[in-house]
Amino acid sequence: MFKKILIANRGEIACRIIRACREMGIASVAVFSEADRAGLHVQMADQAVGIGPPPAVESYLDTDRIVAAARATGAEAIHPGYGFLAENPEFSRRCEKEGIVFIGPNSRALELVGDKVRARQTMEKAGIPIIPGMKRIAAELSEYAAEAKKIGYPVMIKASAGGGGKGMRVVYTEEDLRPGLEAGQREAKSAFGDESVYLEKYIENPRHVEFQVLADNDGRIVHLFERECSIQRRHQKIVEETPSPALTPELRQRMGEAAKKVLEVAGYNNAGTVEFLLDKNREFYFLEVNARLQVEHPVTELTTGVDLVQQQIRIAAGEKLALNQEDLSQRGHAIECRIYAEDPAGGFLPSSGKILFLKEPKGPGVRHDGGIYSGWDVPIYYDPILAKLIVWAETREAACRRILSAMDDYIILGIKTNISFLKDIISHPSFLEGATTTGFIKSHFEGWEDKEGPEETLMLALAAAAFFDSQRTREAGVPPLRGKEAFSPWRALGKWRIGEKSD
Amino acid sequence: MEFEYIVKTEVRRISLDKKGERFVLRHGDRTLEADIRVISPHMLSLIVEGRSHLVYVAEDKDRIYVSLGGTTQAFKRPGAEEQRFEKGEEGAKEGIAVVTAPMPGKVVKVNVAEKEAVRKNQTLAIVEAMKMENEIKSPLDGVVKKIHASAGDLVDSEKPLIEIEPKA
Numbered sequence: 001m002f003k004k005i006l007i008a009n010r011g012e013i014a015c016r017i018i019r020a021c022r023e024m025g026i027a028s029v030a031v032f033s034e035a036d037r038a039g040l041h042v043q044m045a046d047q048a049v050g051i052g053p054p055p056a057v058e059s060y061l062d063t064d065r066i067v068a069a070a071r072a073t074g075a076e077a078i079h080p081g082y083g084f085l086a087e088n089p090e091f092s093r094r095c096e097k098e099g100i101v102f103i104g105p106n107s108r109a110l111e112l113v114g115d116k117v118r119a120r121q122t123m124e125k126a127g128i129p130i131i132p133g134m135k136r137i138a139a140e141l142s143e144y145a146a147e148a149k150k151i152g153y154p155v156m157i158k159a160s161a162g163g164g165g166k167g168m169r170v171v172y173t174e175e176d177l178r179p180g181l182e183a184g185q186r187e188a189k190s191a192f193g194d195e196s197v198y199l200e201k202y203i204e205n206p207r208h209v210e211f212q213v214l215a216d217n218d219g220r221i222v223h224l225f226e227r228e229c230s231i232q233r234r235h236q237k238i239v240e241e242t243p244s245p246a247l248t249p250e251l252r253q254r255m256g257e258a259a260k261k262v263l264e265v266a267g268y269n270n271a272g273t274v275e276f277l278l279d280k281n282r283e284f285y286f287l288e289v290n291a292r293l294q295v296e297h298p299v300t301e302l303t304t305g306v307d308l309v310q311q312q313i314r315i316a317a318g319e320k321l322a323l324n325q326e327d328l329s330q331r332g333h334a335i336e337c338r339i340y341a342e343d344p345a346g347g348f349l350p351s352s353g354k355i356l357f358l359k360e361p362k363g364p365g366v367r368h369d370g371g372i373y374s375g376w377d378v379p380i381y382y383d384p385i386l387a388k389l390i391v392w393a394e395t396r397e398a399a400c401r402r403i404l405s406a407m408d409d410y411i412i413l414g415i416k417t418n419i420s421f422l423k424d425i426i427s428h429p430s431f432l433e434g435a436t437t438t439g440f441i442k443s444h445f446e447g448w449e450d451k452e453g454p455e456e457t458l459m460l461a462l463a464a465a466a467f468f469d470s471q472r473t474r475e476a477g478v479p480p481l482r483g484k485e486a487f488s489p490w491r492a493l494g495k496w497r498i499g500e501k502s503d
Numbered sequence: 504m505e506f507e508y509i510v511k512t513e514v515r516r517i518s519l520d521k522k523g524e525r526f527v528l529r530h531g532d533r534t535l536e537a538d539i540r541v542i543s544p545h546m547l548s549l550i551v552e553g554r555s556h557l558v559y560v561a562e563d564k565d566r567i568y569v570s571l572g573g574t575t576q577a578f579k580r581p582g583a584e585e586q587r588f589e590k591g592e593e594g595a596k597e598g599i600a601v602v603t604a605p606m607p608g609k610v611v612k613v614n615v616a617e618k619e620a621v622r623k624n625q626t627l628a629i630v631e632a633m634k635m636e637n638e639i640k641s642p643l644d645g646v647v648k649k650i651h652a653s654a655g656d657l658v659d660s661e662k663p664l665i666e667i668e669p670k671a
Contacts (some may be wrong), residue, residue, distance in 0.1 A: 349605045356545075391595060462508055464569050465506070471541065
């Protein structure tokens with residue numbers, strides 16, 4: 001087993017991986033950009049190395065600096081997390097050359113599945129159903145336009161190196177094709193360093209169902225069932241769950257076998273996720289392989305009892321997969337909500353700034369994977385994900401109630417988050433029924449506004465603010481902000497101290 | 504003692520007066536008595552008519568954030584609001600719309616040039632923040648008077664990005 005692992009990532013996922021290292025008795029090395037010196041992952045790791053300026057291309061995406069950090073600290077392996085260098089075959093190859101173990105698939109498999117276009121060709125040959133669309137990258141707009149016409153609008157623009165919704169656009173008419181391609185290419189370039197995009201038939205309102213797969217270096221493969229990730233906004237997943245309310249045991253088995261086949265054909269090792277679209281007739285189509293640890297991996301961990309990060313590390317260290325397909329089962333139900341720094345009532349604009357106060361929810365079956373703390377300044381440079389709230393319960397209904405209750409108990413002050421939006425999603429009748437498709441947000445939450453709370457809640461909130469202001473003034477010995485001496489709490493409130501009864 | 508806060512756009516008043524060990528709260532025509540206890544610098548416990556409420560409070564330079572019963576609200580203090588209002592008035596007097604980025608980020612592209620005529624909702628610029636591109640649109644029909652940023656610049660939400668002179 002490794003003695004030291006470098007984590008080439010930041011935020012909640014870096015913290016998650018550092019935890020796994022600790023539990024396995026492996027030393028951890030964090031890397032950080034200048035914007036992340038105060039990041040939680042830096043605090044948690046055993047060692048930390050600065051790797052450059054805030055923009056990711058000069059730090060978290062800079063392979064030279066990351067390899068140098070591994071060399072300098074003597075880390076034997078690098079865990080890339082998700083995003084950044086996670087699915088970059090050049091980085092994986094570079095590690096192989098340098099004699100550093102890349103905790104992820106081998107570079108050839110990564111190259112194949114990372115090239116979404118080639119992956120589609122390969123899977124089609126292997127008899128896996130795929131979505132109709134381009135099987136190669138076009139050079140010019142006219143080619144794209146011709147392909148789009150052939151496929152039939154609406155079409156989906158996808159980044160060839162893509163994932164996580166970056167670079168993706170739906171185009172309904174030919175005149176929107178050029179701006180869509182430009183924006184898609186720019187986003188793809190900045191997110192993955194590769195601007196290639198291709199077109200696919202846009203399947204309207206499908207479910208997004210993916211299968212978690214583990215493969216060891218000798219070709220043993222198991223799947224750990226599905227995750228349903230249909231609740232998406234701008235092609236970005238926000239709520240994930242397992243089991244999927246849409247799968248029958250028979251369909252689950254067929255899709256699981258197909259997922260294993262996909263990785264087998266790709267010569268894949270380590271953890272991978274095979275994404276499928278499930279249309280309204282319950283036909284499934286191969287979408288892509290996510291050749292990394294997924295953001296939503298905890299729901300699988302909670303229902304199967306398998307620690308996916310530790311499995312990744314074991315596989316990378318050359319251990320034989322100790323899991324048998326027959327022994328794996330799904331127990332109960334798990335739901336994850338992604339907590340983003342964004343303003344759901346203000347067009348979902350990112351909301352950076354200081355977290356003034358944080359209280360993470362607790363309780364039976366509640367897991368909080370976070371990369372945040374009270375007093376931390378959320379930087380503008382990176383993905384707005386702050387944390388993930390995951391719950392487990394015996395049934396789907398109980399899991400919905402549990403996550404709603406946990407969100408009531410989740411306090412983040414100082415920046416805007418999507419928590420109130422997530423609560424409305426989970427408590428929506430269609431969600432509770434399990435009627436979840438990728439069009440869910442568009443059909444039920446267009447123009448969403450935060451509900452007005454009861455008048456008494458507002459009154460008590462105002463009273464608390466007033467009390468806080470009077471206390472603040474008292475402690476600092478300065479006049480109240482509104483500057484009206486008549487309201488001075490020095491006169492009105494009398495003497496009191498924190499933790500004591502007011503007199 | 505009376506306090507004023509701005510909730511969304513409305514001014515709300517609350518009064519807080521000591522009565523023995525309790526406080527009398529008045530808001531509109533409602534009156535409640537509360538037992539208020541400070542738990543920690545960011546936590547207050549309120550017992551009102553036998554119901555227990557845990558309240559979380561924090562502040563930054565112009566807002567006070569309060570969370571209770573699963574709802575988080577940001578109240579502006581009237582002082583902060585007045586300043587903003589004045590800034591807006593000034594712009595309005597000159598008849599120029601000052602477009603700012605809605606969040607701190609990096610300018611990816613400026614789609615218009617100075618003196619160019621623009622339509623309402625036309626995309627003026629693209630600002631990227633947290634890896635998402637956001638289109639900055641014109642609030643009205645007019646002419647681009649001045650551009651304050653170019654591609655690659657970091658902008659924050661307070662500084663002017665583009666000034667638009669309304670169509671006469």
